[in-house]
Amino acid sequence: LQQQAAIASKVFVQRDYTSGTVCKFQTKFPTELEARIEKQQFEETIQTLNNLYAEAEKLGGKSYLEGCLACLTAYTIFLCMETHYEKVLKKIAKYIQEQNEKVYAPLGLLLTDPIERGLRVVEITIFEDRSIGSR
């Protein structure tokens, strides 16, 4: 019994550097996804991700406090404490998993957490939905 490969193509949502080096992804809707998902849903996902990354990299009172405290302890607190950024990354991982379960998997898509790609791209794997074509 020959099996079928899970043939898929991939779409890469690139980084948007127009605001500098902050982690932000382009919200431009890729043409390959037009048949699979609504533009608004996709944009909402990417925008939420961008907001989460912005929260991670936000320069504010809390991050300054963390930075100053770290400096005073010769940065040894990084060895024992989870940084704000890491906490937000966990939140992002959870959000992506949730999005995959609720929205993307039923449509034959899979989001890959950008941290696994060095925060370069949001990789969306498109799985061929043969069951639709075969009926």
Place this chain on the structure above:
Amino acid sequence: MKNCEYQQIDPLALGTPASTPTSTQCAKNKSHRPRRKWEVFPGRNRFYCDGRIIVARQCGVLPLTLGLIVVTSVLFFIFDCPFLVTHLTICIPVVAGVLFLFVVITLLQTSFTDPGILPRALPEEVTNTERQIDNSGSVTYRPPPRTKEIIINGEVVKLKYCFTCKMFRPPRTSHCSLCDNCVERFDHHCPWVGNCVGKRNYRFFYTFIVSLSFLTSFILGCVITHLTLRSQGDKGFLQALQESPASVVELVVCFFSIWSTLGLSGFHTYLVASNLTTNEDIKGSWSTKRGEESGNPYSYNGIFRNCCAVLCGPMPPSLIDRRGFLPPDVIPRTVASGSELHPFMAKNDTNMCTQAPKKLLETVAHSSLVHSTCTSATPKTALVTQEFPFNSVSSMLSPSNTTQVPLPAARDNRRSTPWTRPAVREGITQKGMLDAYKYQVS
């Protein structure tokens, strides 16, 4: 039941299950130890403590730096401090001790921390990027180099394509030829610390050089005070030197290093205040007029804000997953097959094949099974359908209509799921997959 399902996915594995050692697997099975990603890291780095510590391959003069600091400080504590404590105050060794700790800790952190290395692009990304370059007229293509222009805060910034890492470098990223890595916010490769200085360890480096300047100045001051006090009275300065020869050593070391440490601290304070890197400053990337900060799109236009952003900003995570585990048998096969599969791709495998996507799969499969019209499917088919909602159920029902693409042997059935990225499988490149797809559609 699960094993049966996996064998259905990979028919070649029926004959050659992953547990059967092949010639390439012998070396792997010898150790029976899952390998960590640092063991196959492509850059020129060395790892210690099972991937916890990363240094450049050429450690430069780090041992010399550390040696000088430790020896000078120890000599100071042994030979100068007792005199100074009795004649002046106990605060002297306390302050020196704190500074010494600061210096050593920040030096080790600068040397052993990932400076902000960017993992190299995976083959699918590379294919995608190259396709975009070929198709798009707006991207400048001159062999070599490839560049892409973007606008950041009103300034035109050129992103260069890195041929080693096979990606367009983000802004402020540079490729270090010594470490063979692209490093974010690349400042410079410092031989004294034996590592690159980049986004993640710049604050450690800055604290190191500032505290080192304080320590050097402090020791120099204390030694001169010591010798002066000793030479008071009838004793001459020369006799004081003879009585405390260690102080001579400290004097020489501190005198020669104070110029460079103070100079470096001053220079980097200027860089921090203008939110520049050494690399940008040397290249003159943003200098319009001498001493002007204007033109730098990354500056927050305020010295205090820039300092806070650079030194007290959030600590970004390491993007290279040094201590993550590799799937046991991806690497030797991919190397042997000659494909450019990157070991870091396996991270996706590991993460994708953990409980979350499996649960996801089962959830979706259950829902698709409910909707499926293939109620007449045999138990075997139903089994397959349950696991592979997106595989062709029709192929089971009407095999003549579709072309099956046989999979190569999976090396580890436990990991093999339809969600596994196809390129991980040996011999199948993305192009091959897409070609097969096109063939099936036609």
